[in-house]
């Protein structure tokens with residue numbers, strides 16, 4: 001099948017026009033499983049950015065007048081088209097990101113569900129009538145689209161993250177200029193082509209790639225852009241948040257994580273350890289909610305660590321297009337260097353490598369599923385998001401110690417805990433300082449549930465009705481009737 005698959009042409013999408021390099025600078029898109037070049041990505045000029053902003057401003061005038069029913073139809077058709085093209089989109093995701101094909105297929109389905117959710121939710125965007133203080137007075141809180149939005153997404157969920165932003169913005173009646181990651185452009189462009197084929201009017205959504213700093217700065221300066229929605233790292237998120245305040249844009253920032261997973265002694269240790277390894281090495285650990293710091297009760301620590309390390313060592317690493325593969329490469333060479341540095345530093349600070357710990361010697365960017373024990377806060381890995389297949393295991397004494405270790409970092413995105421004791425579960429849900437607490441399983445988010453971080457992990461929500469409302473503002477209308 002693979003020899004027949006043609007990697008799509010990489011273009012910019014502005015005002016309904018598909019734009020090739022045509023003299024613009026380009027960058028190669030790399031297949032992380034081979035190191036080979038998949039295609040050349042054109043970089044938007046600042047003039048292209050301005051054209052996209054102008055198109056989004058025009059597009060907003062059309063789209064905000066479009067009924068919720070018609071918006072819903074476009075979004076639903078987009079979901080259908082993604083499902084119809086699922087095999088091609090999944091292959092693109094696997095080629096650009098290195099995620100095993102089975103995981104890529106699940107990502108396509110989730111991306112389709114994002115559009116479906118927005119298609120449903122946009123028809124229920126109710127305002128409120130507030131009881132008035134006097135006869136003839138009507139007090140109304142009306143929901144309106146915020147305006148043209150600028151969106152940025154990383155490479156680790158190349159269909160889901162842009163889908164969430166496109167679906168939310170378009171459902172709410174906003175237009176959008178989105179700059180997905182330059183590492184995984186074809187997956188995002190697949191969504192753009194589906195939106196176009198589903199009947200989205202030209203200019204309502206626009207897609208750019210380029211030199212991220214200057215492109216983002218230009219978008220943040222634009223008065224016409226009224227909102228920014230960003231998914232990526234903490235430093236870049238903070239930089240864009242600062243720029244966005246200059247023109248008082250609203251913002252949703254979904255940033256980094258370093259998720260703790262607490263394992264209490266009343267669970268089936270081996271079952272939880274195997275589940276933990278499967279969760280950790282999904283997408284080679286390159287998920288903002290990936291469990292990383294495993295804090296395990298003293299009495300079961302060694303059993304948990306050896307079961308986890310065994311599961312990690314057994315994991316089949318290889319070509320992500322091979323159905324037998326359970327973990328592919330990391331997405332880029334920078335991650336390999338970062339992971340090597342974190343492991344080396346941890347060893348220097350007294351940690352033990354219980355599984356993996358090094359690159360896999362083959363072309364592409366492969367790193368072994370790695371488990372470190374004896375990790376203390378002195379290790380960099382205990383403080384910096386590894387964003388790769390690296391798990392840290394450390395013991396805890398009691399509830400308070402577990403919570404203190406979980407809450408130790410300035411990040412607060414996802415956390416996990418395993419216990420059969422309802423009272424412990426209840427206390428954990430309150431005590432852990434983060435946006436998402438997941439008890440006794442590993443799935444953090446669904447299209448219909450709110451998702452976001454606290455502290456340095458971000459502000460604002462995506463998903464659920466909360467995420468939908470992020471693209472709306474409330475206008476208060478106070479109306480008195482003439483007698």
Ligand code: NAD
Pocket residue numbers: 152153154155156157179180181182212213214216217231232233234236237239240253254255256257287288289385387413453457458
């Ligand atoms: P990144 O911050 O490097 O890139 C994210 C986006 O910002 C991309 O579009 C990129 O091109 C752009 N960008 C990069 N440098 C920029 C700059 N100087 N100015 C303006 N824009 C710039 O992040 P990444 O490496 O692609 O993704 C990994 C990070 O994203 C991790 O920290 C991960 O936890 C986080 N993440 C968070 C969530 C979430 O929902 N909270 C989801 C996925 C990933």
